[in-house]
Amino acid sequence: MSTNTALEALSKEQLIELVELCSKNLIAIDxxxxxxxxxxxxxxxAMHHDERAWQRFTVSEAKRLKRFLDLPERAGLDGLEAALALKLNTLSSAADVRYEGDALVYRVVECRVQAARARKGMVLHPCKxxxxxxxxxxxxxxxxRITCECxxxxxxxxxxxxxxxxxxAIDDEA
Known part of the structure; x- marks a missing residue:
């Protein structure tokens, strides 16, 4: 693994700020x-290409986070919660996660994409x-085994x- 001396020179606070900045930049390029x-x-x-791009990217992002967090193959909802906390969208927008019974609910409280479109007077992104x-x-x-519902x-x-x-939620039959 190569290291970047510029990163090594940064404080913990600067590294946190840089991670937030990079996540915002990646959402901006998207x-x-x-x-x-x-x-x-x-x-x-645009929606067609957006779906295709996210179909590929989201799996890559999840697999990298899974390795980074050293999660087991079947990481369950606790593993998902840990990975969601470090997801680009979570790092760049205000989000929260909570359990409701046996389900995990992830909420983007304030979406950078929708806020930017609203500021520019654009129609909201039909992102469902x-x-x-x-x-x-x-x-x-x-x-x-994890299922997702909007x-x-x-x-x-x-x-x-x-x-x-x-x-x-976990589908034990999967």
Whole structure:
């Protein structure tokens, strides 16, 4: 493993700030390419490519976090909770995780993407279909028994206290 001397010179506080900055930058580049496709080809084409990109990226992100956290093959909801805490979206947006019975609920309280689109006077991103690809794929890469259900996400918002919410559960028959 190679090290970067510039990183080694940073304090813990600076490293934390850098991680937050990098996660925001990665979400920004995701939005930049999406808006480019949206402007040139329309929302349907942009959504198609967004779903394909997240289908591949989310599995890669989950597998890397799983290795980083040294999670077992079937990490369960506790493993998912640990991985969600370090997910790019969590690091770049305000989010929380809580248990509701046997399920884990992940809520993006304030989404950077939707906030940026609102600031620019753009229509909100219809992210439910992409969210299903992203969060189901992420959870499945952590543990293939985990199922994902959308609780609330634009355009189907039923919880006004957050930008989106996802419920994860273990399917013991999987």
């Amino acid at each position: 939005g930049t390419w999406f808006q480019s496709v949206e402007d040139e080809c329309g929302m349907d084409a 279909s992409v969210g299903l690809v992203e969060y189901a794929g992420f959870a499945n890469a952590i543990d293939e 609780v609330s996400c634009f355009p189907d918002v039923v919880d006004e206290t957050c930008s989106c919410a996802w419920r994860f």
